[in-house]
Amino acid sequence: MNNFLLQNGNIYMNGSFFKGDLLIENGKVAAFGTWLAAPAGTTVIDLDGKLVTPGLVDLHVHLRDPGQTDKETIATGSAAAARGGFTTIAAMPNVDPVPDSAERVKAMLKRDRNEGKVHILQYASITKGRVEGPCVDFAAVKAAGAVGVSNDGSGIQSAATMWQALNGAAKAGIPLAEHVEENSLKFGGVINAGAKAEEIGVPGIIGSVETSQLARDLALAKAANAPYHVCHLSMADSVAMVRAAKAAGVKVTAEVTPHHLLLSDSDIPGDDANFKMNPPLRSEADCAAVLQGLVDGTIDCIATDHAPHTAAEKSKGLCGAPNGITGSETAFAAIYTKLVRPEGSKLTLTRLLDAMTSGPAQIFGLQHCGSILPGDAADIAVFDLERGAEVKAEDFASKGTNSPFVGQTLYGNCAYTFVDGELVYAAEED
Structure with a gap:
């Protein structure tokens, strides 16, 4: 299992935001704070201010x-x-x-x-x-x-x-x-x-x-x-x-x-x-x-x-x-x-x-989702609020492209998604 250090994010936790880092180890949220050190073998991702939220x-x-x-x-x-x-x-x-x-x-x-x-x-x-x-x-x-x-x-x-x-x-x-x-x-x-x-x-x-x-x-x-x-x-x-x-x-x-x-x-x-x-x-x-x-x-x-x-x-x-x-x-x-x-x-x-x-x-009383807490599963999403992108049907992961938003430019597109600490989606870079 890969470990990740998400640096320089705008992290949403418990109703408030703070700028800092989030460490994912062994599928869990291991730590968050500022200027966290990356343990050996950790993949470091500089988020450059992107929004980090619970999945x-x-x-x-x-x-x-x-x-x-x-x-x-x-x-x-x-x-x-x-x-x-x-x-x-x-x-x-x-x-x-x-x-x-x-x-x-x-x-x-x-x-x-x-x-x-x-x-x-x-x-x-x-x-x-x-x-x-x-x-x-x-x-x-x-x-x-x-x-x-x-x-x-x-x-x-x-x-x-x-x-x-x-x-x-x-x-x-x-x-x-x-x-x-x-x-x-x-x-x-x-x-x-x-x-x-x-x-x-x-x-x-x-x-x-x-x-x-x-x-x-x-x-x-x-x-x-x-x-x-x-x-x-x-x-x-x-x-x-x-x-x-x-x-x-x-x-x-x-x-x-x-x-x-x-x-x-x-x-x-x-x-x-x-x-x-x-x-x-x-x-x-x-x-x-x-x-x-x-x-x-x-x-x-x-x-x-x-x-x-x-x-x-x-x-x-x-x-x-x-x-x-x-x-x-x-x-x-x-x-x-x-x-x-x-x-x-x-x-x-x-x-x-x-x-x-x-x-x-x-x-629905769901446990261990909808929040970011130390020790919980690292179900994390990262969104880019500043960069707009056109919605293109050919980019959809779904088989269905039946969307009225195709052709529109939207902000806040997902950049990364982690499920149990595994990177399951990463947006393609230009």
Whole structure:
């Protein structure tokens, strides 16, 4: 195992920054300070003021493996995560076969460990087969190692099923993460209902698709006194509902994606499926509301919802292409560039880092990630805040290049990623 001395970094630890060095030995954070000496055999990297952070944590990715490996694999998806500075990711269960039993969860975790470049946590589904029907054995999938349960990609349509799931997951002590979507209100919509949908000439998705199911779930979570995590919150009304629920003592947490923070439906250039995702891009007012929710802590963390698809699929336009965009490789840089770097921005670098490190770790009670502590595993990311670089599809580690940020110049790109002290990503030098 190689040892590293990261010199002259701007190190983020416990809510503050200090300029100095960080020593990695035997996979652990050995020391930090100023003017540290490099032990024999240590690789010295002069960071020249670059930002050093805990490895980013993402509670929501789609690795497509097994079942859709033309879109992504465990290897390529985890490489994309490393390229974006993520050292811990949680894989959703919409794969084939669905990890809906202890045996399948164990099999997935074995593959995740053997084939992944970063730490991969594994969701089990909420229901057997991830379809309407009986819930999984929550205690069994937790004992097998599942980090949480989710049917992401599909909302739980039955209130009775959600009631059983909230109670069962709470009793087992396993987090439940819900994709809120009322199918009966979709009416074939493909982007947010409104002026842009009318301009392009495609059916719209009304906001009640999200808010009606969220209202139901919050009521059930309150009645059950059960923890409940909301995936990819996208609307001002949803933020207000979560804020009120938290004030009322409901055990609710929420995530927001980079694209719902940064893009509105007015940014959709036309019939371009790289701007099609679920939930859809909302209004500019919704963007402002989810940003405020992130700033004030109503929204607890940022999660990418990394969702790769093939170029052929995404070429079918808004009405024919599947939902989803890639996110792992651009998440930090895109948010930093657009919401932190500009003068007078509402989002601070500290809040951004907390929402991508300690925040998600705390939601699911994850140990030994989201922070830099002496003696802990050296899961470290280094970002270059000063140098801009164009996002190029050919540079992606992911199989998917379906990103609306391709062609844009972003700052805060990842320079190095260490997992358990091993250098798993290093940006190419010019």
